[in-house]
Amino acid sequence: MNKMTSEGYTTADGRKIGGTLMEMKNITLRFGGVVAIKDISFDIHEGEIRAIIGPNGAGKSSMLNVISGFYVPSEGEVRFRGQKRPQMRPYQVAQQGIARTFQNIALFKGMSTLDNIMTGRITKMKSNMAQQALWWGAAQREEDEHREAVEKIIDFLEIQAIRKTPVGRLPYGLQKRVELGRALAAEPKLLLLDEPMAGMNVEEKEDMSRFILDVNDEFGTTIALIEHDMGVVMDLSDRVVVMDYGKKIGDGTPDEVRGNQEVIDAYLGVSHD
Amino acid sequence: MFYREAGDFKTSYGSDSQTFPIKFDRMRYYVVLVVAFGVVPFIINDYWANAVFVPFLIYAIAAIGLNILTGYCGQLSLGTGGFMAVGAYACYKLMTAFPEVSIVIHVLLAGGVTAGVGVLFGLPSLRIKGFYLAVATLAAQFFLVWLFNKVPWFYNNSASGQISAPERTVFGVEVTGANTDAWAKYMICLVFLVVLAWVARNLTRGTVGRSWMAIRDMDIAAEIIGVNPLKAKLTAFAVSSFFVGVAGALFFSVYLGAVEVGEAFGINKSFLVLFMIILGGLGSIFGSLAGAAFLVLLPVLLKNVLVGGLGWPTDLAAHLELMIVGALIIVFLIAEPHGMAQLWRIAKEKLRLWPFPH
Amino acid sequence: MPDQLLFAMEVMLNGLMAGVLYALVALGFVLIFKASGIFNYAQGVMALFAALTLVGLQEGQVPFAHLINAIFGTDIHHFGWHLPALVAIILTIGVMVVLAIIVEKFVLKHLVNQEPIILFMATIGLAYFLEGFGDVMWGSEIKMLDVGLPQGASFWVEENTAWLGGEGFYGFFIDKLDMVAAVVAALLVISLTIFSQYSKQGRALRAVADDHQAALSVGISLRFIWVLVWSIAGFVALVAGIMWGAKSGVQFSLSLIALKALPVLMLGGFTSIPGAIVGGLIIGVGEKLFEFTIGPMVGGATENWFAYVLALLFLVFRPQGLFGEKIIERV
Numbered sequence: 001m002n003k004m005t006s007e008g009y010t011t012a013d014g015r016k017i018g019g020t021l022m023e024m025k026n027i028t029l030r031f032g033g034v035v036a037i038k039d040i041s042f043d044i045h046e047g048e049i050r051a052i053i054g055p056n057g058a059g060k061s062s063m064l065n066v067i068s069g070f071y072v073p074s075e076g077e078v079r080f081r082g083q084k085r086p087q088m089r090p091y092q093v094a095q096q097g098i099a100r101t102f103q104n105i106a107l108f109k110g111m112s113t114l115d116n117i118m119t120g121r122i123t124k125m126k127s128n129m130a131q132q133a134l135w136w137g138a139a140q141r142e143e144d145e146h147r148e149a150v151e152k153i154i155d156f157l158e159i160q161a162i163r164k165t166p167v168g169r170l171p172y173g174l175q176k177r178v179e180l181g182r183a184l185a186a187e188p189k190l191l192l193l194d195e196p197m198a199g200m201n202v203e204e205k206e207d208m209s210r211f212i213l214d215v216n217d218e219f220g221t222t223i224a225l226i227e228h229d230m231g232v233v234m235d236l237s238d239r240v241v242v243m244d245y246g247k248k249i250g251d252g253t254p255d256e257v258r259g260n261q262e263v264i265d266a267y268l269g270v271s272h273d
Numbered sequence: 274m275f276y277r278e279a280g281d282f283k284t285s286y287g288s289d290s291q292t293f294p295i296k297f298d299r300m301r302y303y304v305v306l307v308v309a310f311g312v313v314p315f316i317i318n319d320y321w322a323n324a325v326f327v328p329f330l331i332y333a334i335a336a337i338g339l340n341i342l343t344g345y346c347g348q349l350s351l352g353t354g355g356f357m358a359v360g361a362y363a364c365y366k367l368m369t370a371f372p373e374v375s376i377v378i379h380v381l382l383a384g385g386v387t388a389g390v391g392v393l394f395g396l397p398s399l400r401i402k403g404f405y406l407a408v409a410t411l412a413a414q415f416f417l418v419w420l421f422n423k424v425p426w427f428y429n430n431s432a433s434g435q436i437s438a439p440e441r442t443v444f445g446v447e448v449t450g451a452n453t454d455a456w457a458k459y460m461i462c463l464v465f466l467v468v469l470a471w472v473a474r475n476l477t478r479g480t481v482g483r484s485w486m487a488i489r490d491m492d493i494a495a496e497i498i499g500v501n502p503l504k505a506k507l508t509a510f511a512v513s514s515f516f517v518g519v520a521g522a523l524f525f526s527v528y529l530g531a532v533e534v535g536e537a538f539g540i541n542k543s544f545l546v547l548f549m550i551i552l553g554g555l556g557s558i559f560g561s562l563a564g565a566a567f568l569v570l571l572p573v574l575l576k577n578v579l580v581g582g583l584g585w586p587t588d589l590a591a592h593l594e595l596m597i598v599g600a601l602i603i604v605f606l607i608a609e610p611h612g613m614a615q616l617w618r619i620a621k622e623k624l625r626l627w628p629f630p631h
Numbered sequence: 632m633p634d635q636l637l638f639a640m641e642v643m644l645n646g647l648m649a650g651v652l653y654a655l656v657a658l659g660f661v662l663i664f665k666a667s668g669i670f671n672y673a674q675g676v677m678a679l680f681a682a683l684t685l686v687g688l689q690e691g692q693v694p695f696a697h698l699i700n701a702i703f704g705t706d707i708h709h710f711g712w713h714l715p716a717l718v719a720i721i722l723t724i725g726v727m728v729v730l731a732i733i734v735e736k737f738v739l740k741h742l743v744n745q746e747p748i749i750l751f752m753a754t755i756g757l758a759y760f761l762e763g764f765g766d767v768m769w770g771s772e773i774k775m776l777d778v779g780l781p782q783g784a785s786f787w788v789e790e791n792t793a794w795l796g797g798e799g800f801y802g803f804f805i806d807k808l809d810m811v812a813a814v815v816a817a818l819l820v821i822s823l824t825i826f827s828q829y830s831k832q833g834r835a836l837r838a839v840a841d842d843h844q845a846a847l848s849v850g851i852s853l854r855f856i857w858v859l860v861w862s863i864a865g866f867v868a869l870v871a872g873i874m875w876g877a878k879s880g881v882q883f884s885l886s887l888i889a890l891k892a893l894p895v896l897m898l899g900g901f902t903s904i905p906g907a908i909v910g911g912l913i914i915g916v917g918e919k920l921f922e923f924t925i926g927p928m929v930g931g932a933t934e935n936w937f938a939y940v941l942a943l944l945f946l947v948f949r950p951q952g953l954f955g956e957k958i959i960e961r962v
Contacts, residue, residue, distance in 0.1 A: 004454065068497055094499030106494035108487050110556065119487050123499040125480040129508065135475040143479060147286040186499060339950045349748055368718040401946050402668045404751050409946060412939030423930035540890070544755065551752055592766040599760025606753045607741040 338516025389516020650915020767875020
């Protein structure tokens with residue numbers, strides 16, 4: 001990696017990474033007396049794949065929840081596209097262009113694959129209730145336009161055959177894929193993936209890795225992901241944040257992180273005295 | 274070999290998302306409409322209208338309304354009776370205050386008033402969930418019934434405390450009042466049902482419907498992917514209450530003619546409509562119709578068989594009806610939580626493959 | 632003391648007594664909810680059914696007499712004996728246990744792992760079934776229930792409080808039955824608490840309440856616990872049924888006390904036994920005082936809705952109830 005600035009950098013394999021998209025500044029998150037995140041700062045650049053790793057209970061998911069607006073940080077500020085983000089509800093964060101998947105699949109079980117992914121485009125739907133009630137003008141046009149966009153995602157993820165199947169009936173791996181599709185449907189600026197490969201076998205992991213790289217490559221989507229599989233993380237990501245007990249203990253390229261003594265201690269375990 | 278989708282190709286997304294994608298379904302739907310509009314009005318008599326058709330049509334509207342809230346948006350309401358009362362009393366006040374305006378407008382406005390009240394009582398849904406909310410809707414039920422009972426303004430200070438519908442016409446045909454013909458009652462309710470069912474179908478297959486279902490299936494995830502929960506829940510309350518209000522207005526003005534609020538719109542009415550959607554199918558427009566038809570027909574049937582046929586006392590038949598309905602609710606929740614609509618779908622799946630199931 | 636204040640106090644005392652009865656019904660709800668996560672709407676109908684059964688047994692009614700007469704054209708009503716109250720109560724407890732077993736076998740077992748809202752609706756179905764069943768079995772006419780509980784105003788209380796007020800005040804008017812109910816409710820709560828804290832079954836019950844799967848994995852029989860807890864709830868329903876039945880006769884309206892117990896639970900939280908008690912008292916006192924002070928201005932009968940509206944407002948500001956734990960949402 002060449003010199004790193006807020007205007008961007010070039011990765012080892014020669015991809016150009018843009019400027020800062022999101023910046024977390026001195027984030028602290030408390031639940032009552034429990035401190036889940038302690039004074040963490042890091043940034044995410046446009047176009048990069050950023051991983052957050054750490055042992056169980058390190059606060060990774062909490063961090064993702066802060067980014068997606070589900071938790072409000074007790075201290076610190078979140079800056080998105082150069083501006084401080086005021087306190088807002090999660091759906092407003094989504095409207096700003098941040099989409100995510102969940103650690104435990106959170107699909108809408110009673111709906112078909114198609115409807116699930118269509119719902120992902122909700123931030124782009126403009127027609128009003130009256131038009132929808134009469135299935136008139138804008139409502140119908142919009143439905144068809146978005147259907148077209150959604151069909152492209154369905155093609156991309158190779159899930160044409162399950163288009164009209166209720167997602168509750170799908171196997172786990174496919175559900176994960178549909179969930180990715182739902183997040184992609186929003187055409188997000190920043191895509192958050194919470195353990196996208198948890199519970200998958202090797203083939204499914206390979207498929208998912210390919211989709212993640214393709215998303216980043218073809219749509220230029222910035223991705224922040226949490227993952228336990230070290231091999232996958234080191235292969236996929238451009239830069240890695242390492243957390244332990246709510247603190248940041250490492251930040252840098254996969255190689256830099258691999259050599260960090262504190263990180264090695266956190267993973268192998270060392271007595272805290 | 275007659276129920277097929279093979280060869281029925283779609284060339285646009287619009288035709289793929291239509292209500293009856295299979296041609297046979299579409300044809301059958303048109304046949305039902307033709308019979309409902311072209312045949313039934315000519316053969317209907319007072320008994321059939323009052324015992325079966327009119328209550329069925331009105332309850333079907335109410336059931337669609339509740340299904341939007343409970344079946345599609347996942348917010349359980351036990352206040353349906355109270356909201357029907359709002360529709361009835363709003364309609365009454367409008368009918369007596371503006372006699373020159375058409376009853377159709379009044380019924381629609383009554384639905385609008387009910388939608389407003391529904392949104393008001395729907396506000397707590399933003400903070401509370403599940404059966405907490407169900408209990409909160411009981412507050413609406415009891416408070417509204419009490420209100421219409423105690424405040425004389427609502428019943429124009431009538432001595433009996435009842436409200437009764439003045440005579441009104443549509444295109445010169447009397448639709449409310451004592452001298453209304455059976456077919457006229459039937460027709461006005463049928464028109465309302467057909468139009469409203471079509472609207473409900475449109476709403477539930479589009480953006481609003483998807484945001485409702487998203488809230489129902491996983492509210493937290495829905496909000497995080499961009500569904501505004503405030504908007505989704507309150508629109509569900511508004512649309513649902515509109516339907517229920519229209520049903521209440523028709524129930525009072527066309528069906529009963531005169532109403533005492535505690536009797537006509539008590540808590541039992543709330544449960545009756547809830548049972549219709551449980552038995553018919555949560556989250557299904559067709560299910561709402563099926564459930565309404567079933568629970569309107571069941572008492573008629575039991576009465577004819579047990580009381581008329583076997584000569585049993587009426588109260589015994591009523592108690593048996595309670596047992597049967599209760600048992601059916603449990604059986605359906607255990608065996609087929611999606612109700613008769615799902616049974617119908619399964620039957621169609623079977624039929625589609627018949628006679629070559631492999 | 633001014634008489635007006637004394638009357639208000641009397642209203643409050645009566646509210647407290649009514650609150651005890653609400654709490655009693657709410658207790659049945661809390662027990663079932665803690666053990667199975669089921670919000671048992673049928674609790675009120677269970678109270679009605681228990682009271683009907685008790686009266687029926689006491690009076691020696693022939694079960695299903697109505698149905699038998701209708702089918703066979705006979706005209707039977709009573710066996711012609713009267714059972715002592717205690718025997719009838721014990722037999723009724725037996726019937727409630729059988730009911731618990733039947734409910735477990737035919738309803739609960741098949742609904743494991745369903746969403747709470749589905750379970751709730753199933754209990755509404757159960758309530759309807761049970762109401763119809765009770766009527767078919769014992770007839771639906773209003774019955775008097777008498778198991779020898781003291782009735783009427785307590786003169787002792789009146790005599791000993793008359794000095795508080797002036798000429799127009801004759802002492803607090805309190806029903807003896809209400810006092811008995813308060814004592815019984817207190818005893819029930821204490822014994823249930825002891826049971827759940829110190830007995831083996833009680834520990835198992837709390838384990839199930841905490842986590843079904845985990846409880847199963849350490850070898851607790853879920854089905855046994857459910858039968859147990861529904862039996863206890865049946866017993867609580869019987870007690871509530873006796874109290875309310877003795878007060879205002881055994882009739883359909885008795886099952887509506889279940890509806891009154893719902894706001895109590897919303898105030899107290901669904902999982903807290905002390906919450907049910909405090910919630911019951913607040914609702915009891917609140918609705919009586921409201922009717923006493925505001926009621927006359929708005930046409931009266933505010934008891935119909937006061938409890939619900941109070942609970943609703945309360946919930947909007949504190950969704951977990953008085954004693955419930957703060958809910959932290961996770962994804």
